[in-house]
Amino acid sequence: MCTAVTLQTRQGETFFGRTMDFSYDIDPHLFIVPKNYEWTNRVNMAALANTYGFIGIGQELEGELFLFDGVNEMGFAAAALYFAGYAKYDDCSENGIAAYDFLHYMLGNCASVEELKALTKSVSIAGVKDPVTGTAAPLHWIAVDRSGACAVVEVTEEGKSVMDNPMGVMTNSPEFPWHMTNLRNYMDASPWQTEKVNWGQVELTPFGQGGGSMPLPGGFTSPERFVRASYLKSHVPMPEDGGEAVTSCFHIMENISIPKGAVIAARNVYDYTKYTAFININTCEYFFRTYDDFQIGTTRFYEYDFPAPRLVDLGGL
Template identity: 30%
Template sequence: MCTSLTLQTLNDHVLLARTMDFPVKAAWKPVLINQPRYETALSGFRPIRYPYIGGGRIEGDHQILVADGVNTQGLSCAELMFPLKAHYQDEPTTDKLNLTPQDFLPWVLAEHASISAVKADLANIALIGKYWLAGDEVFAFHWILTDKTGRTLIVEPTKNGLEVIADSIGVLTNSPTYPEHMARLAKSFHTSEKPAALIQRATQIVMGQQFPAATNTPTTRFQVTAINKLGAQPSPNQFEARNRLFSDLDTVAIPFKPSMNDHPNFNYTHYIAILDVTDQSYYFRYHDSTQVLSFSLADELSRHAGKNLFLA
């Protein structure tokens, strides 16, 4: 379970924000990916043209699984769970680059400079439902991307293939599909799905403080986040936007409870992250802390040449 959204400020900073909701066994940390190449499960090693910073954890003995990141070109990507809806090919194909679901985000960030480049390259890959380099699970993912242009891209692997949504409102949670979320949002608003109608209704809700309760379901988290994004005034700068994004995501975060230790499959919000694609900076806050850790990708690259390492 996760929630994410994109935001553009009046001073032209573009941000991607997300909650990382995962079972208690996971230990997520800020991570720098700056080695010359990365390993895929089915297609060997690939070059890292654009190092990146994000949130990750160790899978198995030493493999780093990254869930979100921003690269040196200002392209960002976050993966979110997509249960029951994700559909992958059963076997590798001979005429495309074969990737497991966990390989998709490294492929995006390490090898592409923009959303346009990713879109142009999607036809050359096949997502295969096989195990990654570590672990024994085929994760059901979909992805949200943004870059310096402020455009948002959503990629969903369905029975129809890789579906690309280029005209989204910049909000994503978990299943169902993005089009199904939008249909439910418009129904709850009693409007069409046209942006002007959604913004008008969201603004009315914000002004009247008529927010729906943010229960732990993807549908309500999508609706609450959409209202907060569409119904508020534009943020003047990146500083106000970061405060706003942390506040908005706090409303849909899943708090940790000690009793969850007895239920290893229960999800809670491990961290909230904000990725500023304009200046390639990363802001990370653990679930049990009010301290925001901040990292400049350029600074970390200068300190840690040719290395992958956790930063906290």
């Protein structure tokens, strides 16, 4: 369970962020993955090298890096979200990339959403078990570049799809086109106050402000979060600059974040928002806060210059 949102400022800066909602124990750290860093393709054990360097949030387990989100030096950002019940990966092949490595592969090789579309034509996405969940975790991906172009990558029974995402929002199952169609059920939602009406001889008046938002769903399912995120990002005033954008981004996510105890997974554990992170794609700067600490931390890719192509752990969030 996660939600991702894009937002742009009047100055032309693009922001991209997500909530990490998860029922498994994770220990997210910030990593610098430099240009020319070599890593192993877990499908065919071949060595791969990144064309671009990037900064991202992930976890290192058993000597392997598992990324959750990130942005590269070209201003291309992406995140992996759960896609339970719908992800159907390709069979392993020579040109295959493990699903949990596909985010790394994108960040290391794409400078734009258009390049992502070309890249996905030449690779297959394979299901390989990861040590976090012990399964071939069902995933789909959202990507955005400095222009504000946004796309979604999904692999289902229908095959692999790279779809433009004009809303700039993504959650979880079902497929992205279903979510976009479902928005039509909430066309009456509005920030404007409802007027009084008469039912026969009875006059009905609103209880107060906010009556126009009554149609919005209030639960934590993926469709409900998609609708709320889409409504909020579409109606918040366009931020003037990056500072206003950060404020707007976190306020949007406050309405979608899951408090501990509100959702309990089938394994009888809490599924809640472990962290919320936003990225200024133009400056490659991260803004983040965790469930237990509302103070916003920040770091940026360009603060670090490592001559050797080695993975650098900047520490936990």
